[in-house]
Amino acid sequence: MQPIFKKQQIEAGRRTWHQYDGAVNSDQYQQYEGEVAILAEVGAALRRQPTTLTMRLPVRLASQALAAWRRDDDGQPADPESAEQRILRYRAGALALIGLAVEQTGRADGDEIICELDAWFIGTAMEAADEYGLLGDRTDAGSFAPEPGTRGGRQHERGIDL
Numbered sequence: 648m649q650p651i652f653k654k655q656q657i658e659a660g661r662r663t664w665h666q667y668d669g670a671v672n673s674d675q676y677q678q679y680e681g682e683v684a685i686l687a688e689v690g691a692a693l694r695r696q697p698t699t700l701t702m703r704l705p706v707r708l709a710s711q712a713l714a715a716w717r718r719d720d721d722g723q724p725a726d727p728e729s730a731e732q733r734i735l736r737y738r739a740g741a742l743a744l745i746g747l748a749v750e751q752t753g754r755a756d757g758d759e760i761i762c763e764l765d766a767w768f769i770g771t772a773m774e775a776a777d778e779y780g781l782l783g784d785r786t787d788a789g790s791f792a793p794e795p796g797t798r799g800g801r802q803h804e805r806g807i808d809l
Contacts, residue, residue: 709749709760715739716746717723741771 704712725732745768753762776782 669746693766699763700766700771701761701770703759703761704745704749704758706755706758706760709746709753710761712742712746713749714746715743716750718743731774738775740770741768763803 660731724736728736747769748764749760749762753760755761773782
């Protein structure tokens with residue numbers, strides 16, 4: 648998958664982004680650029696570990712994911728493909744791969760299907776749900792997201808000082 652950013656320069660094995668699609672090249676975006684590079688390194692470190700989780704899906708959604716996996720697709724993206732079109736195709740592909748996981752590992756449990764999903768697809772599904780406003784305005788107990796308005800600076804009883 649090509650990055651959303653247009654111009655890249657390779658320095659010491661890392662990609663740095665100098666021109667942003669529709670974004671102002673400011674100090675704040677330079678900081679974001681550095682933080683995204685760190686996030687990419689975090690992802691590489693996490694990928695070396697098991698990333699599969701046992702998850703539950705409503706039968707209706709598992710069936711729709713399975714249908715996405717089984718549908719015929721000519722596989723030819725638009726030429727040229729916009730960033731928005733690329734994201735849509737990528738997310739539809741993630742749904743299809745969730746369908747493959749349902750087909751290969753799914754087992755019925757009442758009105759749910761239990762299956763093994765890679766965290767990669769769980770994250771993609773969560774991003775889509777967030778974009779569609781389906782996650783609500785609060786975080787659940789299992790989330791490490793900061794409380795609204797704290798910018799992540801809230802002190803935790805079991806915090807770590809590095």
